[in-house]
Amino acid sequence: MNHADAIEKLAAERYLLNELSPQERDAFEEHYFDCPVCAEAVTNGVTLIESGRSVVREQSAAPAANVTRLRWTARLSTAAAAVLALFLGIQMLAPRTEQMAAPGSDRLAISVVEPHDLRLTRSEGDARILQPEGTPLQVQVEDPQGRFPRYMVELRRKDAPVSNRLELTKQQAQQATYVHLGQPPAGDYEVVILGVPEVGQPQEINRVSIVIQPR
Amino acid sequence: MELFAFDDVYVQRLREGDRWTEEHFLHYFQRLLLMKLRGRLRSREAIDDVRQEVFVRVFRTLRADGLHDGRKLGAFVNSICNNVLMEHYRAGDRAETLDESHESVADSLDIEAEVVSAETKARVRRVLHGMQSRDGELLRELFLEERDKDEVCRKFNVDRGYLRVLLHRAKERFREEYRGGVTVDFSASRETKA
Numbered sequence: 001m002n003h004a005d006a007i008e009k010l011a012a013e014r015y016l017l018n019e020l021s022p023q024e025r026d027a028f029e030e031h032y033f034d035c036p037v038c039a040e041a042v043t044n045g046v047t048l049i050e051s052g053r054s055v056v057r058e059q060s061a062a063p064a065a066n067v068t069r070l071r072w073t074a075r076l077s078t079a080a081a082a083v084l085a086l087f088l089g090i091q092m093l094a095p096r097t098e099q100m101a102a103p104g105s106d107r108l109a110i111s112v113v114e115p116h117d118l119r120l121t122r123s124e125g126d127a128r129i130l131q132p133e134g135t136p137l138q139v140q141v142e143d144p145q146g147r148f149p150r151y152m153v154e155l156r157r158k159d160a161p162v163s164n165r166l167e168l169t170k171q172q173a174q175q176a177t178y179v180h181l182g183q184p185p186a187g188d189y190e191v192v193i194l195g196v197p198e199v200g201q202p203q204e205i206n207r208v209s210i211v212i213q214p215r
Numbered sequence: 216m217e218l219f220a221f222d223d224v225y226v227q228r229l230r231e232g233d234r235w236t237e238e239h240f241l242h243y244f245q246r247l248l249l250m251k252l253r254g255r256l257r258s259r260e261a262i263d264d265v266r267q268e269v270f271v272r273v274f275r276t277l278r279a280d281g282l283h284d285g286r287k288l289g290a291f292v293n294s295i296c297n298n299v300l301m302e303h304y305r306a307g308d309r310a311e312t313l314d315e316s317h318e319s320v321a322d323s324l325d326i327e328a329e330v331v332s333a334e335t336k337a338r339v340r341r342v343l344h345g346m347q348s349r350d351g352e353l354l355r356e357l358f359l360e361e362r363d364k365d366e367v368c369r370k371f372n373v374d375r376g377y378l379r380v381l382l383h384r385a386k387e388r389f390r391e392e393y394r395g396g397v398t399v400d401f402s403a404s405r406e407t408k409a
Contacts, residue, residue, distance in 0.1 A: 013379040013386075017364065018254070026297075029251055033289035036220055041386065042250050043330075048342070048389045051335040052358035055343075142337065144344040 001027040003035055012041035016049060139179050139191055139208075146170040148195035152202060153179050158188040167196075186214040223285035230277050241270065244292055249330075251296060261303065268299045338392040342385055353378075354385055 001011065001024075011028045014020050020028060032038035141153060151168040166179060181191070189210045194202040228236035248269060252262045272295050276282065282291050343351045349371065356367045357378065368374060 010379045010383060013382045016382060017375075017379065019375070019379075030290055030293055033247060033293035034221075034287065035289075039247055039289075043246050044390050045382070045386050046250050046253070047330045047335055048339065048386055049358060051331045051339045052343075052354065054331050055336050055339050056355050056358045142340075144341065 001031045003031070003038065006031055006035070006038050012038055012045060015042060016045040139181060141168060141173055141179060141193055143173040143195075143205075146174040148173075148203075149198055150196040151205075152192075152194040152196060154190075154192040154194070155181050155184065156190045156192060157184075158190065160187075184212050186212045188212075221285055221288040226277065226282060226285035226288055229274070230280075244270075247289075248292075248296060251293070252300075255300060256303075265296070265299050265303055269296045272299065338389055341392055342388045345388060346385070350381055353381060357382070 006012065006028060011020070011024075012032070015025065015028055028038075032042055139153065141151065143151070149170050151170075151173045153166045153168060155164045164181075168179075189212065190207050191210060192207040193205045195205050196202045225236060229240060245266065248266045249262065252265055256262050256265065269292065273292055276291075276295070282288065343354060346354065353367065353371050353373070356362050356370070357364070364375070364378065368378060
């Protein structure tokens with residue numbers, strides 16, 4: 001099989017869908033091991049499918065977790081009547097209850113990235129991120145629907161009167177914006193996401209507790 | 216995965232044990248071998264064993280001057296992998312009961328650990344969100360391992376050709392998502408009194 005054949009026959013897609021005969025499969029493998037374009041098409045496709053499986057599996061599993069994580073989500077406002085996702089290398093989906101999120105409602109996510117040294121602890125439905133001091137802290141905020149014209153991300157130190165605040169536009173929130181929070185010193189923090197409506201006060205959408213531990 | 220074409224210079228560096236080239240080679244072919252072996256082997260351990268053996272034989276053969284056209288390095292690795300696979304099957308025939316099939320595939324949860332991250336899942340969500348609702352639903356069904364693809368086609372009243380094209384489009388969007396994204400630095404923020 002040459003590259004023109006592979007493109008014409010959508011060989012990468014057939015390979016991913018397991019539609020090739022054993023002979024065709026062997027021929028395509030022989031080709032893509034030598035063809036960087038097809039190799040990229042296969043690896044990209046496998047990553048898409050495996051990630052998609054993981055996403056769909058988590059979405060299906062979310063309602064079953066209602067009981068154990070109810071308190072955590074109870075803090076969400078009505079405006080955040082959405083699935084809340086917290087990522088930590090492995091992703092943990094927050095519960096979805098009928099009162100809080102109608103089936104098929106839009107996702108609103110805050111992700112904590114840079115997972116190498118992070119650990120998640122849960123108790124009584126509460127979620128906390130533990131991170132060693134000196135490790136860059138980064139969160140990803142995503143609201144595909146962009147239901148607010150502006151968003152605010154706040155890093156609040158629990159025992160201090162000052163908080164840092166950053167505003168995101170609707171477009172940035174729709175694109176899943178990464179927000180670098182620097183390397184905060186040891187202490188108890190919260191990352192709070194607020195939606196800012198055209199009229200009225202900002203509404204809290206989500207918050208995550210983060211404990212920066214001394215080295 | 217980056218686009219990369221191999222040549223004689225690259226192979227010569229491999230023979231000489233150039234560290235960067237060896238690391239690049241291992242990184243590049245680990246992924247490709249995983250893609251190939253995930254459909255043929257039943258466990259993650261078996262995949263790792265075969266990959267390891269492939270790399271050992273490739274380096275041994277290269278150092279014995281066993282490849283004369285550097286552009287064929289990929290095909291060379293693939294053929295060695297086929298040989299190792301055949302030996303693995305034969306060894307398995309001796310060790311396993313007859314009703315176990317070579318066609319069993321590795322648990323996707325094992326594979327997932329190597330290719331899936333929070334970032335790739337976020338990209339998938341954006342891809343799904345950006346599609347027309349019917350196509351998004353179709354793709355979700357496609358992602359479910361246990362779904363029979365013909366059944367999915369009947370449900371959405373499409374043929375297998377449509378499925379392939381949809382997957383192709385999703386793949387392209389997924390790739391574009393990798394290049395996109397916005398990063399905002401918190402240091403640009405203002406401090407406010409709480």
